[in-house]
Amino acid sequence: MNQSKTAIPFYQLESKRLIIRPWKETDFSAFKAMNSDPLVMEHFPAILSEDESRTLFDEINRRIDQNGFDFWTCEVKATSDVIGFVGLNKPTDQFYFSPCIEIGWRLRSQYWRQGYAKEAIRKFNASPWHDKNAGELLSSSLTEGSSVSRTRGLSDSS
Numbered sequence: 001m002n003q004s005k006t007a008i009p010f011y012q013l014e015s016k017r018l019i020i021r022p023w024k025e026t027d028f029s030a031f032k033a034m035n036s037d038p039l040v041m042e043h044f045p046a047i048l049s050e051d052e053s054r055t056l057f058d059e060i061n062r063r064i065d066q067n068g069f070d071f072w073t074c075e076v077k078a079t080s081d082v083i084g085f086v087g088l089n090k091p092t093d094q095f096y097f098s099p100c101i102e103i104g105w106r107l108r109s110q111y112w113r114q115g116y117a118k119e120a121i122r123k124f125n126a127s128p129w130h131d132k133n134a135g136e137l138l139s140s141s142l143t144e145g146s147s148v149s150r151t152r153g154l155s156d157s158s
Contacts, residue, residue, distance in 0.1 A: 015123040018116065019075045020086060023061055027073050030082035030108065031057050039109040063090070071104060074120050076111075083111040086120040 012021035023031075034040055035048035035056065048056065063070040071087040084107035091102050103124075105117045 013123050014077070015119050017077055018083075018120050018123065019077055020072050020120055020124060021075065022064065023057070023073050027082045028054070028057055031085075034084055034106060034108045037109050040106065060085075071106075074105075074107070074116065076116075081111075083108050083116060086117070086124055 012019055014020075032048075032050055032053040035053045036050075038047055041047040060070050064072075067090060069088045071085040071089060074083050074086050075081065076083055084105065086105040087103070089102045089104055091098070091100065103121065105121060107117055
């Protein structure tokens with residue numbers, strides 16, 4: 001689906017349990033399920049309809065094609081389950097520190113608290129692709145103390 005225009009082409013990354021790779025059309029049903037889960041979307045304005053998920057899915061892929069990066073699929077090696085996404089994003093909102101690059105992740109709720117987000121981000125942060133494209137990164141959580149903010153301490157020593 002995506003032919004990245006980066007100097008370092010992004011094919012896929014593999015950690016002990018995960019594959020981080022570009023999206024396939026067959027991933028859409030898992031993407032849609034994640035975005036319609038009230039637990040996952042608790043701190044967002046609303047859960048996404050199928051049409052809204054389709055628009056976001058297509059937009060992520062468009063940004064990958066345009067910028068050479070955005071959020072990629074996270075898949076469990078052992079089961080081939082698509083559990084969510086991890087990657088870099090150029091926020092369209094303007095902040096006092098803009099322009100910036102955000103590192104982000106979103107996982108389906110049944111895969112929370114198993115160390116997948118930390119594993120994926122560590123692998124992504126250690127990749128030569130990340131070094132080439134990221135520079136200084138921004139990461140934010142929606143509310144302090146929420147499950148979104150618990151994935152802190154992403155260094156190898158944590």
